[in-house]
Amino acid sequence: MTKQLWKGNEAVAEAAVCAGLQAYFGYPITPQTETLEYLSKRMPELGRAFVQAESELGAINMVYGAACTGARVMTSSSSPGISLMMEGLSYIAGTEVPMVLVDVVRGGPGLGNIAPSQGDYNQIVHGGGHGDYFPIVLAPASVQESVDLMALAFDLAEKYRAICAVLTDGSIGQMMEPAEIPPMKPVRTTYPDWAATGAVGRERNILTSIQLEPPLEEVVNFRLARRKQEIQAREVRFKEYYLDDAEFAVVGFGSAGRVAMTAVRAARAEDIKVGLLRPITLNPFPVKELDELSKRLEGMLVIEMNSGQMLDDVLLATQFRVPTAFYGRMGGMMPLPDEVLAEIRELAKGPKMQDVHPRDRWLKRMEALV
Numbered sequence: 001m002t003k004q005l006w007k008g009n010e011a012v013a014e015a016a017v018c019a020g021l022q023a024y025f026g027y028p029i030t031p032q033t034e035t036l037e038y039l040s041k042r043m044p045e046l047g048r049a050f051v052q053a054e055s056e057l058g059a060i061n062m063v064y065g066a067a068c069t070g071a072r073v074m075t076s077s078s079s080p081g082i083s084l085m086m087e088g089l090s091y092i093a094g095t096e097v098p099m100v101l102v103d104v105v106r107g108g109p110g111l112g113n114i115a116p117s118q119g120d121y122n123q124i125v126h127g128g129g130h131g132d133y134f135p136i137v138l139a140p141a142s143v144q145e146s147v148d149l150m151a152l153a154f155d156l157a158e159k160y161r162a163i164c165a166v167l168t169d170g171s172i173g174q175m176m177e178p179a180e181i182p183p184m185k186p187v188r189t190t191y192p193d194w195a196a197t198g199a200v201g202r203e204r205n206i207l208t209s210i211q212l213e214p215p216l217e218e219v220v221n222f223r224l225a226r227r228k229q230e231i232q233a234r235e236v237r238f239k240e241y242y243l244d245d246a247e248f249a250v251v252g253f254g255s256a257g258r259v260a261m262t263a264v265r266a267a268r269a270e271d272i273k274v275g276l277l278r279p280i281t282l283n284p285f286p287v288k289e290l291d292e293l294s295k296r297l298e299g300m301l302v303i304e305m306n307s308g309q310m311l312d313d314v315l316l317a318t319q320f321r322v323p324t325a326f327y328g329r330m331g332g333m334m335p336l337p338d339e340v341l342a343e344i345r346e347l348a349k350g351p352k353m354q355d356v357h358p359r360d361r362w363l364k365r366m367e368a369l370v
Contacts, residue, residue, distance in 0.1 A: 009034035060088030070195030076102035090129030094209030098157035107332025115332025246275035263340035
């Protein structure tokens with residue numbers, strides 16, 4: 001197929017349709033609303049289910065019910081709306097049914113603004129809802145990558161009977177770029193054995209997140225923990241750029257990683273041997289890869305559109321082995337390539353092991369800017 005000009009939110013919607021989406025439930029919130037609007041027309045055209053719920057709480061519980069049938073289901077929202085869905089997401093995780101969640105992150109906390117942010121990292125990557133559960137989290141850096149990751153999101157959710165979240169932001173959701181949409185997959189006609197599809201001729205399938213006996217609840221938690229271990233071993237995805245001979249590395253995901261790529265190319269033009277590691281899966285996180293990379297680097301720089309939420313995961317992975325700097329913008333502000341390039345230049349001057357945490361050093365420097 002040829003490439004066409006797509007808005008990010010609409011491309012995600014069409015990619016979900018092509019991946020076999022059978023039912024969508026959602027509620028409008030900027031900067032995500034185009035996904036819902038697009039599907040409000042597209043899904044009925046194809047004879048598939050679309051419901052604009054009365055709220056995000058209603059939407060996520062509709063997703064829960066539909067997911068129990070084994071259908072391919074999804075919802076999308078933006079940061080405050082995702083917060084309202086957290087109880088339902090925990091129920092879905094505890095029931096071990098698959099679903100896809102798209103979070104188009106905006107500035108916060110609170111109602112914040114509709115500008116792009118990565119402030120939902122901890123909420124999405126480290127669980128969000130109550131209890132021990134571990135969603136799979138994918139982080140695209142372009143419209144095309146958003147499209148490519150949608151089919152993978154459904155496949156991973158079903159493979160592991162888990163929530164798979166696609167963590168994007170207002171920049172990617174609103175930008176228009178050429179993208180190639182994959183061919184339409186047929187909608188499924190068979191369903192997994194565990195699904196609640198009617199019990200004619202078989203025993204009932206009971207799907208629940210309520211385990212009143214603590215020993216039974218512990219078994220569920222143990223199963224989820226083992227599943228996370230399996231996902232960590234099999235599903236780590238990332239992209240590397242210019243790391244073969246790198247003395248320094250930038251780590252950034254999504255839009256921040258995309259901005260960092262421009263800065264890395266500029267730094268290379270100045271003969272600074274720097275590369276980029278851009279995680280595609282935030283959960284599972286590329287722990288082993290960062291650990292090995294840190295053993296041969298002189299310094300590392302973490303770039304985020306938040307106050308350093310992924311930074312903590314990078315430092316855990318590298319065990320503080322390599323001098324690490326951090327640069328973040330918050331509240332809907334995006335880092336500029338020139339800002340990142342300036343940070344790379346500072347790193348290349350000769351990094352030293354910090355006497356303070358990288359976040360503390362960054363905060364002190366940011367005081368002059370805000």
